[in-house]
Amino acid sequence: MxxxxxxxxxxxxxxxxxxxDPRVVVFGEDVGYFGGVFRCTEGLQRKYGPSxxxxxxxxxxxxxxxxxxxxxxxxxxxAEIQFADYMYPxxxxxxxxxxxxxYRSAGEFTAPLVVRMPCGxxxxxxxxxxxxxxxxxxxxxxxxxxxxxxxxxAKGLLIASIEDEDPVIFLExxxxxxxxxxGHPEKPAVPWSRHPLSETPExxxxxxxxxxAVRREGAAVTVLAYGTMVxxxxxxxxETGVDAEIxxxxxxxxxxxxxxxxxxxxxxxxxxxxxxxxxSGFGAExxxxxxxxxxxxxxxxxxxxxxxxxxxxxxQEWDYFPGAARVGRALRAAVEG
Amino acid sequence: xxxxxxxxxxxxxxxxxxxxxxxxxRLAIPQAGAVRRPPVDVAAHDIHDLGYSIIRVLNxxxxxxxxxxxxxxxxVLKAGLRAMMKTRAFDARMMMAxxxxxxxxxxxxxxxxxIACAFQMExxxxxxxxPTYRQQGLLIAQDWPLTDLxxxxxxxxxxxxxxxxxxxLYSAREAGFFSVSGNLGTQYVQAxxxxxxxxxxxxxxxxxxxxxxxxxxxxxxxSALVFxxxxxxxxxxxxxxxxxxxxxxxxxxxxxxATFAARAHGYGIPSLRADGNDYLAVRAVAAxxxxxxRRNLGPTLIEWVTYxxxxxxxxxxxxxxxxxxxxxxxxxxxxxxxxxxxLIVLGTWSEERHTQMQAEIEEEVLLAQREAERxxxxxxxxxxxxxxxxxxxxxxxxxxxxxxxxxxGI
Numbered sequence: 001m002x003x004x005x006x007x008x009x010x011x012x013x014x015x016x017x018x019x020x021d022p023r024v025v026v027f028g029e030d031v032g033y034f035g036g037v038f039r040c041t042e043g044l045q046r047k048y049g050p051s052x053x054x055x056x057x058x059x060x061x062x063x064x065x066x067x068x069x070x071x072x073x074x075x076x077x078x079a080e081i082q083f084a085d086y087m088y089p090x091x092x093x094x095x096x097x098x099x100x101x102x103y104r105s106a107g108e109f110t111a112p113l114v115v116r117m118p119c120g121x122x123x124x125x126x127x128x129x130x131x132x133x134x135x136x137x138x139x140x141x142x143x144x145x146x147x148x149x150x151x152x153x154a155k156g157l158l159i160a161s162i163e164d165e166d167p168v169i170f171l172e173x174x175x176x177x178x179x180x181x182x183g184h185p186e187k188p189a190v191p192w193s194r195h196p197l198s199e200t201p202e203x204x205x206x207x208x209x210x211x212x213a214v215r216r217e218g219a220a221v222t223v224l225a226y227g228t229m230v231x232x233x234x235x236x237x238x239e240t241g242v243d244a245e246i247x248x249x250x251x252x253x254x255x256x257x258x259x260x261x262x263x264x265x266x267x268x269x270x271x272x273x274x275x276x277x278x279x280s281g282f283g284a285e286x287x288x289x290x291x292x293x294x295x296x297x298x299x300x301x302x303x304x305x306x307x308x309x310x311x312x313x314x315x316q317e318w319d320y321f322p323g324a325a326r327v328g329r330a331l332r333a334a335v336e337g
Numbered sequence: 338x339x340x341x342x343x344x345x346x347x348x349x350x351x352x353x354x355x356x357x358x359x360x361x362x363r364l365a366i367p368q369a370g371a372v373r374r375p376p377v378d379v380a381a382h383d384i385h386d387l388g389y390s391i392i393r394v395l396n397x398x399x400x401x402x403x404x405x406x407x408x409x410x411x412x413v414l415k416a417g418l419r420a421m422m423k424t425r426a427f428d429a430r431m432m433m434a435x436x437x438x439x440x441x442x443x444x445x446x447x448x449x450x451x452i453a454c455a456f457q458m459e460x461x462x463x464x465x466x467x468p469t470y471r472q473q474g475l476l477i478a479q480d481w482p483l484t485d486l487x488x489x490x491x492x493x494x495x496x497x498x499x500x501x502x503x504x505x506l507y508s509a510r511e512a513g514f515f516s517v518s519g520n521l522g523t524q525y526v527q528a529x530x531x532x533x534x535x536x537x538x539x540x541x542x543x544x545x546x547x548x549x550x551x552x553x554x555x556x557x558x559x560s561a562l563v564f565x566x567x568x569x570x571x572x573x574x575x576x577x578x579x580x581x582x583x584x585x586x587x588x589x590x591x592x593x594x595a596t597f598a599a600r601a602h603g604y605g606i607p608s609l610r611a612d613g614n615d616y617l618a619v620r621a622v623a624a625x626x627x628x629x630x631r632r633n634l635g636p637t638l639i640e641w642v643t644y645x646x647x648x649x650x651x652x653x654x655x656x657x658x659x660x661x662x663x664x665x666x667x668x669x670x671x672x673x674x675x676x677x678x679x680l681i682v683l684g685t686w687s688e689e690r691h692t693q694m695q696a697e698i699e700e701e702v703l704l705a706q707r708e709a710e711r712x713x714x715x716x717x718x719x720x721x722x723x724x725x726x727x728x729x730x731x732x733x734x735x736x737x738x739x740x741x742x743x744x745x746g747i
Contacts, residue, residue: 051537052537059560065560068530069526069528069532074534096518103730104506109510254731
């Protein structure tokens with residue numbers, strides 16, 4: 001089976017879907033001729049022509065607003081926001097329009113679109129190239145929020161997202177574009193080719209939305225993670241020797257609550273990880289649901305390891321990013337507490 | 338070194354406030370027939386002057402004059418008159434229904450009937466409007482059932498939007514009427530996207546975007562014009578300048594420094610400015626822009642100069658910010674009266690027939706309302722089921738919504 005980086009897997013998903021469905025159009029800033037600042041759309045314009053893959057003006061509200069119109073017409077737009085940090089001008093179109101179109105028109109009009117956006121930190125991106133705004137999407141009724149952690153899922157989830165009838169926010173942890181990252185910046189970068197989940201089948205396949213994956217089976221504590229933090233969790237479990245069960249949520253809305261409940265009822269403990277800031281982050285929702293559904297099985301308080309409630313700093317990157325050491329301390333605290 | 342004096346901020350004010358004498362002297366109105374009619378493939382920069390003029394067909398005597406006279410059959414004009422009168426009668430009835438507590442909210446388009454009613458007649462089946470909340474004429478002009486609109490206003494059991502939307506935020510896909518959003522300006526760039534999709538698909542259908550002059554200040558107006566300028570999709574971008582955005586005069590939206598038609602000049606989009614109370618001018622100018630779109634010549638922006646004769650909404654009292662007599666003083670008059678006069682001048686209409694048609698329309702509206710009320714009003718009678726509240730958030734109801742529905746005991 002071919003091995004791909006996450007960038008190659010995303011590009012392959014777009015290629016597969018553009019070949020398969022003439023309604024699929026791909027656009028965004030620098031997405032066309034140049035192939036994207038992260039190379040995710042390289043070669044697509046040459047292969048499918050400029051009316052299927054094209055550059056847009058620097059206008060996030062224009063990109064998402066036009067995508068809503070195209071989707072209402074009957075196309076399957078896959079729009080790119082260059083960095084999740086720059087989605088805010090398009091937020092009105094996402095929240096007020098794409099998310100609510102089916103509801104407010106009682107199904108007369110729909111918005112089957114995908115908005116791809118690179119997210120997350122760990123790359124010295126500073127305040128505006130590092131954000132994880134997933135909670136700003138999960139709080140919105142009517143959109144699905146997806147975040148892969150490896151090439152295999154990235155391709156399968158993106159194909160599933162394009163085929164989905166609902167609007168999907170597809171967050172791509174850019175720290176994982178070229179290789180897995182376990183939260184140890186001092187270690188040499190590892191390419192995807194050495195990771196089993198870089199094996200991505202050729203052609204069409206999907207990873208269904210709304211299904212979590214168990215990355216490591218364990219009995220001592222359940223770790224809920226997604227994106228880059230899945231790899232950090234794996235490293236922390238290895239380094240501490242804590243027998244953690246690590247769930248990669250993959251889709252935040254709709255959430256695979258069954259998988260979460262099953263695991264927490266087994267382990268009796270839960271640690272929640274995300275790069276995003278803590279207060280009102282998605283971890284708060286996860287914590288509330290675990291508390292509501294697993295209260296009598298819990299043997300310790302639910303812990304959260306997250307980014308701090310500050311803007312994402314530049315120089316203090318590794319004091320901010322919830323790395324393996326911080327996660328490891330939380331794992332120990334959870335099993336000892 | 339020049340002396341520095343204290344700076345001061347310019348805050349536009351309308352010429353008059355309540356109690357004052359209405360004054361429209363700042364609005365330069367050319368004579369009917371005076372503005373040239375360029376070919377549809379004209380370059381944008383060759384018609385900049387038309388963005389500062391006003392295209393008009395009907396003169397004071399009620400005659401159709403000049404190069405923009407669409408030379409329509411009198412029967413077509415009578416149908417246009419009927420559509421405008423029906424729209425006004427519908428508005429009056431629904432405003433009354435709101436006052437009677439049969440619904441929570443209503444918005445009239447009084448004085449602006451010509452724009453939507455005439456524009457719609459230049460579109461074809463499959464074309465898509467992206468309207469604001471003040472283009473009910475698009476539906477009424479194509480004889481969309483009044484009862485259907487009323488059921489939406491009453492949020493009753495027959496409301497096709499299942500009681501989810503505020504009154505007047507209609508959706509009627511088969512009538513080419515896109516779901517109206519409460520968020521201003523958003524639909525303008527969606528119209529451009531829809532038109533891009535039609536072009537990408539090699540289709541022949543076109544889109545029409547709608548916005549009020551106040552909402553041109555929203556960033557989506559700019560986004561729409563940039564995208565329309567770049568991709569040249571088949572879209573007609575309508576700006577309805579009715580002089581008022583709730584209580585704010587059009588000068589607060591930037592209308593003091595330039596016309597809204599002139600906004601298009603910087604984007605290289607051909608634009609026209611037209612008398613929005615002149616049914617014939619609206620038909621002719623709409624036809625020009627629609628032809629450009631259909632011939633793949635790209636977008637057109639049209640500023641319709643009109644006046645919002647009624648309150649902004651049923652929750653608004655205009656006497657608190659503008660003279661009560663201002664709408665009577667509006668120099669472009671009333672669209673219904675002007676077309677009526679034209680038909681009388683043509684010798685195909687009379688006061689008697691007009692009165693008779695008015696009575697017929699009022700009867701039709703009343704019957705539609707009776708039928709709608711049989712299906713309930715906001716606080717009385719049948720209403721949409723509570724269970725449907727959870728539907729259509731997503732295509733399939735996800736587990737968390739099923740659980741929440743069960744929590745409500747349904």
